[in-house]
Amino acid sequence: MKKVVFSVIVFTIGLLVLLHVLYEPPLPNLGELKLKQEYATKPDPDVDHSLFPELQEEFETPQEVTEACIECHNQRHKEVIASSHWNWERISYVEGRGIASLGKSNVLNNYCIGASSNEQACAACHIGFGMTDDHFDFENARNVDCMVCHDNSEEYIKGASMAGYPDRSVNLTNVAQNVGRPQRMNCGACHFYSGGGNNVKHGDLEEAQLSTTRDVDVHMAANGMNMTCVDCHSADDHQMLGKLYSVSSSDENRLTCDHCHTNTPHMDRMLDLHTARVACQTCHIPTYAKVNPTKMEWRWSEAGKLKDGQPYHVTDTTTGAETYLSIKGSFVWKTNVEPEYFWFNGHATHYILGDKVDTIPVQVNKLLGSASDRNAKIYPVKVHRGDQIYDPETKMLIQPKLWAPEKGDSAYWKDFNWDLAAEAGMKRVGLPYSGNYEFVNTEMYWPVNHMVAPKEDALTCEECHTRDNSRLAGLNDFYMPGRDAHAGLDLIGKLLIIAALAGVVLHGLGRIAASIKNKEVETEEINT
């Protein structure tokens, strides 16, 4: 009895010690708390521009406003002139190409294809005035548009197809007196509506983020940290931190989550170890286009259908999104899209006007990296698929002339003639056009970075570490536990187990049969 009592006591003490050793009290995530505190206080403007006498005049032209800005901020225009928002290209080392100047001016995209020959319309998203064609003077500081980024009155808008000039309705004096730190709408005017409508291009940047909830975007949510774009995308000397890989190619001046969150943000070593090869976005952005749909496919080959000789459009009645436009072709829109996943090391290559197409579908831009690349991480990506006009003889994608103010100027959106549009567009960029065109499938890759979900909505382990329907099913250049297995080994293993089971069952049955027989023999022996 004493022995039993003693062992119960020892067992209980042992159990308590074990529990004490294994119990980990939840620790506060001090790093996260510090960040929250830091961004809880919003910056106040240092000055009130409406009090400056220099801004009390009636401004007739936007250039006059810029001149007024430069009077005080007398070096800033140089910084702007050095920025990619102004130049639409930057020089960098590109793998397989060498040192190249690359940007909106010479790469193509998978939406409205390219800016060349369409500047008058496309310049609505250029931070300058008067970009009507390819002869824009990139040295003239008078044409820098300070207001488009710094207007805090929400009055300033660029005019449609006005080469970057503001809409005629804008009260320039009011805008000039209300400038300050860029707000969401300043960035959003271009980055939300790029591609011709809300959320068309990015999928993770759209007007819903002007005022949203935490389940859509923890950073920008009105009931969350309520951060603006430039809280993260800071801009020392007007050089924005962060890259958009539709137009950028090198891993430089890049903005990643660990700038604030470090690369060990979890209170869990196992999760922290993932950050070496998995981008934060992969787990923390389970879906994008959470509120409004984004364009996933764009088929230019279907453009040009007319009804009674007139262009028309078809609108999806449930989402309100346009699914067909005579000038642009057919579209597929999606909401709550699961990203596709790719290795990405921060470098990208692009199809540049004049390149020969060597793979179909043509990758308009391509994210570089692989499992064996130490600098590559797995990123969520929006892949936009479509088709574009292509010259089968020169093997070049064609830059068509799409926009013109009037009919009869070869612009496809007015005349609906691909041949003329191709000829005019290629002539403008100085490239040959054979006179033959067809449509070729194209793909464009957009890393998804915004619409970060609350942590409880982040991906669970099983969504990747699973045999079937793994989110990473497409990335086959590495071994991932739970997803991968050696088929031969599994087969042999199963056979071994079956063989062992069969062996013991048969042996056991044999013993039972033998013992019955032996007993019979014994009884027979006794009987005789």
Add this chain to the structure above:
Amino acid sequence: MAKVYIYKRFERFWHWTQATLIFYLALTGFEIHGSYSFLGYENAVESHRVAAWMLLTLIAFSIFWHFTTGEWRQYIPTFSKLQAQIRYYTLGIFKGEPHPTRKSVRNKLNPLQALTYLGFKLVMAPLLIVTGLVYMFYRTIDANNMVIISDIPLETVAFLHTLGAYLIIMFAIVHVYMTTTGETPTSNIRAMITGYEDLEDEDEDEETTNTQSKNTKTSEP
């Protein structure tokens, strides 16, 4: 026949704890492997690690025990009666022949058992432990950008670890079945629980082996 204290307290504790941990490791391990889902991947991974550390601790203690008590000698393979033992399991057992070897405190394992357990201890367990540790510490890059292990492909590590797991399952199946080949189907397993087993007196004659002695006096160790 006499009731003999054959398995010491630590030995039994070690055996059953090891059995439980191996069962639990197999259960969680094959979930991590992707064979089924049961606890959830995250729980499976975490408890697989905890159980692995517990087993390693236990093994450390058992190695110490084996060497301090000299019990390790039980596993020295003898080949003299190996053939007879194999013949017994394949033929003799069906004919009702007696065990070719005698079990005693000094000789708990028959030659086939000794050889198998030695294989378990020298091949299977080290294979699982080494590959398991490499798997556990496998990083291409550590959180602090310090490379620890990266030259061995994870695929190879996982392959060997899984191979070991299949082998140990096979071992477990046969091992559990073999416990029924004792004096009675449950006598071996009962001995591993209570520590006591009815064994022939070491000087007893062969003839008495088949007779059942029902009320033998307990012989205290």
